Amino acid sequence: MKDLMNIKHCGECISNLPIFRSLTEEQSEMINTTRCRVRYRPGETIFKQGTAMTHIIIVTEGLVKVYLEGINDRNLILRFARPVAMIGGPGFFTDYKNHVTTMAIEETSACFIDVNTLKEIIEQNQNFAIALLKWVNSHTLSTYTKFIELTQKGMHGRIAGALLYLHKEVFFDMEGGFRINRQDLADLTAMSKESGIRILKELKDENLISVVGNYIVLNDIDRLEKISMKG
Amino acid sequence: MKDLMNIKHCGECISNLPIFRSLTEEQSEMINTTRCRVRYRPGETIFKQGTAMTHIIIVTEGLVKVYLEGINDRNLILRFARPVAMIGGPGFFTDYKNHVTTMAIEETSACFIDVNTLKEIIEQNQNFAIALLKWVNSHTLSTYTKFIELTQKGMHGRIAGALLYLHKEVFFDMEGGFRINRQDLADLTAMSKESGIRILKELKDENLISVVGNYIVLNDIDRLEKISMKG
């Protein structure tokens, strides 16, 4: 019976996120009865910028990218998310639209939570509201870092910074390296794909990183950090 | 007697901000008894990036800029604020530090509100917590726009965008134009002062704007908007 229920939702995904710790039994149950789990193949869009924001998701398996669709088909990747991570958006409590696009990069499981349910819980539970404020503010903090990253660093610094971000904040639990394709690396660092490729090659030629196809290993974190600082 | 009280705080400043509408009498009083009003001269720093976040402010008179201090003494202006506006920060509920610097540009009055008082009220009043979430999310929204603005537009588009921002969102209630110095315009658009000056001159030469010293009037909003779109 319990296994059957797990088909509908993802079991205990919300208990793995600190933000949901403050929920009462009853509130957890409210979420559990409405939420459901969906699987995505690489390249599938989960949320599309411009559509109505009806749900948030919790990524329970796989890998997604969250990005802004900008001018002339250029995208700006704001973050990558791996399990267990919540993907919300600034449309919550404002215009209830999705202002970013979320796309699966690997085979991904996402657990959908209805925003109205969430809203109801926030209205009941101050601690949860505070946890959410904290979550939003910590995201704003990364955003500020990203501003400096993108507007005040040269291409070398941006690529180094992006690699360090992937290594330390996205794939922190992985042995060795990680995979990312060239276009995504370019979209993460706000430069053309060709420029990204060139910088990557330079870093490889200096043995700061190893590259085999899309698989990247950082060999010299210290020097990458220096490059990231200066630019 | 009432006049004497106004020396300590700024009278009814919080009643002019929608975000404080949900406060009870008692909660308003909590804020009123601890808050106090401070005057700043142009160039004075109100909050300094890196210091402890003990208060938020409400700007009741004057003009301030909110900016990130980045690399090599370069600043990135996130927003300008005029009365009545609240200046908070992502340190709230996270690390309680100031992550941005706030500086008076004109003679400014700011009303200081203690973050602990604020925190206490948030814990009591869900509607206020929601209003705050809404406020934070709407700021995140502008942040997203700014990302595209700064990373995907050329210098012409960025200057045009900045001028439209100043005209429509900062000085929207002013007849004619507004004042901004060249360095601030450059810091708002993430370019060098010299580049900013050159673009400004081009826009002036094409009669899209009038410039007299630091005073700028937008003559052709439509064409500026076109330039802002394309870049």
Next chain:
DNA sequence: GTATTTTGTTGATTATTGTCAATGAATATT
């Protein structure tokens, strides 16, 4: 297994943007 499409790579060129230096104008200081 071959064809087709996507993704990655490289070099040449152009476009964009920053830096440096010199100078003028405006403002503040003594």
Next chain:
DNA sequence: AATATTCATTGACAATAATCAACAAAATAC
């Protein structure tokens, strides 16, 4: 009023980064 000091301006130049085109390699479709 004379002197600093800051701010604005301009041109020349260098550095940075995008575009374009051609091609190679890998993945996918047929």
